Amino acid sequence: MTYLRDVGALARKDLLLELRARDTLPAMLLFIAATFVIFHFVLPGEPTRLETSGLLWIAILFTALLGLGRAFVPEREQRTMDGLVLAPCDRSAIWLAKSIATLAFLVAAEVVALPLYALFFHSVGWTTVAAVALADLGICGVGTFLGAMAVATRARDLLLPLLFLPLALPIVVGAVGATVGPPVVSSPGRYLAFLALYDLLFAVICWASFEYVVAE
Amino acid sequence: MLTARRLGKRYGEKRVLRGIDLELPAGGFLVVTGANGSGKTTLLRICAGLAQPTEGKIERAATRGQVGYLGHEPLVYRELTALENLELYGRLYRVAERRERIGMLLERFGLWDVRHERVGSYSRGMAQRLALCRVLLHEPDLLVLDEPYSALDEGSAELLDAQLTELRGERTFVLATHDPARVEPLASGALALGG
Numbered sequence: 267m268t269y270l271r272d273v274g275a276l277a278r279k280d281l282l283l284e285l286r287a288r289d290t291l292p293a294m295l296l297f298i299a300a301t302f303v304i305f306h307f308v309l310p311g312e313p314t315r316l317e318t319s320g321l322l323w324i325a326i327l328f329t330a331l332l333g334l335g336r337a338f339v340p341e342r343e344q345r346t347m348d349g350l351v352l353a354p355c356d357r358s359a360i361w362l363a364k365s366i367a368t369l370a371f372l373v374a375a376e377v378v379a380l381p382l383y384a385l386f387f388h389s390v391g392w393t394t395v396a397a398v399a400l401a402d403l404g405i406c407g408v409g410t411f412l413g414a415m416a417v418a419t420r421a422r423d424l425l426l427p428l429l430f431l432p433l434a435l436p437i438v439v440g441a442v443g444a445t446v447g448p449p450v451v452s453s454p455g456r457y458l459a460f461l462a463l464y465d466l467l468f469a470v471i472c473w474a475s476f477e478y479v480v481a482e
Numbered sequence: 483m484l485t486a487r488r489l490g491k492r493y494g495e496k497r498v499l500r501g502i503d504l505e506l507p508a509g510g511f512l513v514v515t516g517a518n519g520s521g522k523t524t525l526l527r528i529c530a531g532l533a534q535p536t537e538g539k540i541e542r543a544a545t546r547g548q549v550g551y552l553g554h555e556p557l558v559y560r561e562l563t564a565l566e567n568l569e570l571y572g573r574l575y576r577v578a579e580r581r582e583r584i585g586m587l588l589e590r591f592g593l594w595d596v597r598h599e600r601v602g603s604y605s606r607g608m609a610q611r612l613a614l615c616r617v618l619l620h621e622p623d624l625l626v627l628d629e630p631y632s633a634l635d636e637g638s639a640e641l642l643d644a645q646l647t648e649l650r651g652e653r654t655f656v657l658a659t660h661d662p663a664r665v666e667p668l669a670s671g672a673l674a675l676g677g
Contacts, residue, residue: 271573272573272574275569275570275573276570276574278600279559279562279566280567282561282562283562286561286600287561291544312583313662313665322650340559340560340561344555344556344557344558344559344560345555345557346557346558348532348549348553348557349550349557349558349571349616350533350574351532351546352530352532352547352549353544353546353547353574353575354545354546354547354550354570354574354575354576355574406673421634438643481534482532482533482534
């Protein structure tokens with residue numbers, strides 16, 4: 267219970283910081299909406315579901331990168347990570363809280379993005395919504411972990427995409443597979459199960475090793 | 483409380499600290515002096531457990547929750563109010579009777595009336611006073627203070643003098659300063675770092 271209260275306090279802090287500074291969410295919203303509008307005009311005629319599924323996931327992935335890149339900015343600029351890592355709480359609570367906050371921003375961006383996708387391209391079915399939910403968990407968990415690693419380096423803006431995009435490849439494979447559906451993919455459920463497995467595996471790895479990421 | 487043997491620190495090719503020996507008993511008050519770039523901050527970060535030495539070893543009796551660290555930055559969030567910052571740290575540092583303790587510290591350091599204002603609107607001196615509240619909040623056994631007097635006006639500096647005098651002997655201090663005369667009456671030991 268104490269662990270969950272720590273996570274709750276840290277996540278609340280991150281949401282409050284964004285609510286007041288408005289550094290991240292407006293940028294994510296603008297980016298994902300602009301991406302769909304651009305794709306709408308770039309793609310001539312009626313693009314297939316396979317093509318637009320790819321666009322959807324490119325947009326989601328790069329929107330998430332925007333949020334992940336800013337996740338540890340307050341801790342870096344105000345050096346508050348020193349205060350957090352000296353606290354006697356489990357350090358993985360910092361990762362979990364940050365992941366939850368980033369997830370909230372990403373979900374908020376997708377609440378706008380999915381209706382736009384449906385408006386410009388194809389309808390959004392339950393498998394797409396499930397794929398988005400599962401992919402979000404993986405993106406935020408892994409991305410936050412890598413964001414904490416990258417923020418300690420000078421080349422952080424370069425390092426995060428370099429580390430994150432290869433590790434996000436299985437998410438893209440699973441998410442596109444689940445989104446496309448029949449007749450291209452006969453059983454999207456298998457792709458959803460793959461995404462769930464990825465989330466579980468990387469959640470355990472990130473949770474267990476975050477301690478070493480924030481220690482010098 | 484703190485024992486260090488042949489402590490050294492390198493950042494790549496650059497050697498910042500070399501051959502530091504320390505023996506600081508519980509209740510001791512070590513004053514660290516030295517010119518800019520002499521390694522004071524690095525030594526203090528090692529003492530606090532925020533950095534690891536690349537040579538030698540350090541033993542610390544205080545666990546990480548029992549360390550209070552004041553760095554060059556106040557380590558508080560500018561977009562949060564003083565109260566929200568201290569509430570957060572109080573929870574994470576397991577402070578008993580948090581509300582009362584926070585109220586007492588804010589009163590003592592003259593920040594009670596601005597407790598609902600965002601730290602970003604504070605002057606540097608007010609932020610430093612809030613940083614002192616944060617450091618003292620969980621009543622740490624080991625206080626590691628890097629230039630605690632910086633940005634404080636004379637009134638606030640005297641308040642800090644009184645606080646240090648009150649805690650002298652009860653807590654262990656490692657304090658870096660450019661003004662050793664100010665804390666000389668409290669010091670039990672001194673370490674001058676070379677350039």
